[in-house]
Amino acid sequence: MQSDDSLSSSMDDFADSVQDADIPEELPMMAVRDVVVFNYMILPLFVGRPNSVSAVNEAMSGSKMLMLVTQKEISSDKPEPEELYEVGMVVQIMRTLKLPDGRLKVLVQALAKAKITDYKQKEPHFRVGIALVEEDEPSTQITVEIEALMRLVREQTEKIMSLRGILSADLMGVVNSIEEPGRLADLVGSNLRLKVAESQKILETVDPLERLRLVANLLNKELEVAAVQAKIQSDAREEMSKSQREYYLREQMQALKKELGDDDSYTEDIEELQKKISKKKLPKHARKEALKELKRLEMMHPDASEANIIRTYIEWIIDLPWKKSSTDLLDLVKAAKVLDEDHFGLEKVKERILEFLAVRKLNTETKGPILCFVGPPGVGKTSLGKAVARAMGRKFYRLSLGGMRDEAEIRGHRRTYIGAMPGRILQGLKSAGTCNPVFMMDEIDKIGSDYRGDPSSALLEVLDPEQNNTFSDHYMNMPFDLSKVMFITTANRTDTIPSPLMDRMEVIEIAGYTQEEKRVIARTYLLPRQAKENGIKLSQVKLDDSIIDLIISSYTEEAGVRNLERELGRICRKLARKIAEGGRGPYSISKNTVEKYLGPPKYLPDAELDTLAQPGLAIGLAWTSVGGALLHIETSIVPGKGSLLLTGKLGEVMKESAQAALTYCRSRSSALGVEKGYFESRDIHIHVPAGAIPKDGPSAGITMTVALYSAITEQKVRKGIAMTGEVTLRGRVLPIGGLKEKALAALRAGITKVIIPKDNEKDLVEIPEEMRRKLIFYPVSHMDEVIELTLGSFKKPEQKEA
DSSP states (O other): OEEOGGGOEEOTTOHHHHHHOOOOSEEEEEEESSOOOOTTEEEEEEEOSHHHHHHHHHHHHTTOEEEEEEBSOTTOSSOOGGGBOSEEEEEEEEEEEEOTTSOEEEEEEEEEEEEEEEEEEOSSSEEEEEEEOOOOOOOSSOOHHHHHHHHHHHHHHHHHHHHHTOOOHHHHHHHHHOOOHHHHHHHHHHTSOOOHHHHHHHHHOOOHHHHHHHHHHHHHHHHHHHHHHHHHHHHHHHHOOGGGGGGHHHHHHHHHHHHTTOOOOSOHHHHHHHHHHHHSOOOHHHHHHHHHHHHHHHHSOTTSHHHHHHHHHHHHHHHSOSSOOOOOOOOHHHHHHHHHHHOSSOHHHHHHHHHHHHHHHHOTTOOOOEEEEEOOTTSSHHHHHHHHHHHHTOOEEEEEOTTOOOTHHHHOOOTTSTTOOOOHHHHHHHHHOSSSOEEEEEOGGGOOOBTTBOHHHHHHHHTOTTTGGGEEOTTTOSEEOOTTOEEEEEESOSTTSOHHHHHTSEEEEOOOOOHHHHHHHIIIIIHHHHHHHTTOOGGGEEEOHHHHHHHHHHHOOOSSSHHHHHHHHHHHHHHHHHHHTTOOOOEEEOTTTHHHHHOSOSOOOSSOGGGGOSBTEEEEEEEETTEEEEEEEEEEEEESSSOEEEESSBOHHHHHHHHHHHHHHHHTHHHHTOOTTTTTTEEEEEEOSOTTSOBOOSTTHHHHHHHHHHHHHTOBOOTTEEEOOEEOTTOBEEOOSOHHHHHHHHHHTTOOEEEEEGGGGGGGGGSOHHHHHHOEEEEESBHHHHHHHHTSOOOOOOOOOO
């Protein structure tokens, strides 16, 4: 049975109607669960239990009167007589409404207090004999004691209503208008929200004055509770800021626990953090900072915005691998075997790694090296880093620096910022889980900078072995030792790397692969890997070395092997489809079937050398970030006014080289055999094909000079010869860079004779022996030697041992 207290009220003129009512000695009885009905009340009841519905129906068919008693146990659906209070209230049913769910809504009016004398009937509902409870006659004279008691009750009622926020003028007007102690006690008791037992005690008290005293005592108790509740709410409000209004209810709970003396300072999370800090091997400064922040966290409310920031910071301190390191594998033979398993060639890199392991074996305190692998794309720089980690038994983490523009990516954000976190360096160490991983930074030559800072400046500390043992991240704000980390960076070129950063790294150049090296790599590494990835057996693919060479020369043009692996993957995918459709293989790839799998050749032989045998044409060698390349220089002389026209999207340095070449040729007018005023009456046009591609650098100087010399004398440049070198106004040939890449480009084009500066002769040792056997190098120191080799009499030089 449910009641709606908000609909209860008292009626001042109701006493007379009670006296006039003719109340039978026997009435149907209905039990109510959660309410005690007092005199002068009108309230609605929701009737749903079958026996209660039956009692209402009987009452409606007769006198419309009903005996209401409160049951002691709310959970009981069908209470027995001993579960019911004996004293209740006779009510009159004023109105009934049948609800859609079958229940009845009944509006009742209290008539008189009565006591059950006996039970006449139990089914289908209770029917009881009753005796009206006569109250003691109220005193007609209001004594000082009664007046004081009534005034106290009124004042306490007003205070409680005010504290609860339900004070209204109408309600207090009714309370103040009542002059009878019994009626005042009933009215106040019905609106106090007391427990059922306490309300029943008020109802059963016959003496009006005693009943009012009882209500006064209960009011005192409720007033104390309401005052404490108000204080709790006040304390909670004072502790909250505007941004914490949504946590108001939680603050009330916290303040209530505090008021009750329930010490709940340490939450389970804080205890867990305490255990982790105790177990973790931390440096003294890190442990001190963690405990300090944990103490601050204990003093905060768990829902405070700064609490989450502190908790995250403590978790970062715990998760970083301050002293956790992996054990290096110092078996040099095994390490060399692992490196050879994953990569062919690259002897210089492998030798450097083995040297580090050897030193590490003799001196365990040695710092990690800072290496920089420089080379064209696809030569295996990144995968080499993974192989180094595997050979040393260390964890591997890769960080791409390409396009990075924010210094905070390296050093992190300060904790004052929303969403702050450590930089990528400490994030990488946390991910690796050790303090000595192989940490690879890819594309260090492609770092940018803007208004947010320069990441390359932040890397100066990271990549300096003398400083990185106290690396400080903005977020952590405490030193972290990076000296045990082996940093490996990669780049395609070094000219875009800031000089201070270059100075901190040991540069190891990785040039492109020769035709033979690519063939071995394809046979040993690429083809087995692509066969496995595409779900076919290696025995089902038949590729001769000649076919691999054809794929290398006609379908790829690169220093590395990335595109070569892509083409082999295309072949394996097409064979996988055949096998999936029922074929068995093995499938042999021949010269006639290559186009079926890969389409027509993408690259034809680099312009037949015979067609280049024209005056004014010469072949130079260039270095690019993707390897070496041929550079065709075309020169044409036409009647004009002595101007020099340069086309082919040339850079400033290359234009200056052309001007130096022209000045050199003009200074050699007598040797060239041209008449006086020859250069003033003619325009010279120098063009470098592939005009959409930017070109720059001084190494095409001697090539431009030879092409110009050839055009003036109308002599053809000898076939099968390429050249590289910077030229001065006096005709001196200066050294250049990228000799190995340029030599590879000449070899790929089928050129066997290469003119190089004399000062680059020492660099021939870097070129593999097999390449040196296929190429003839002509070291020169002056343009006269170059002209003699390309246009004059030709004599094979003596080759020195490199």
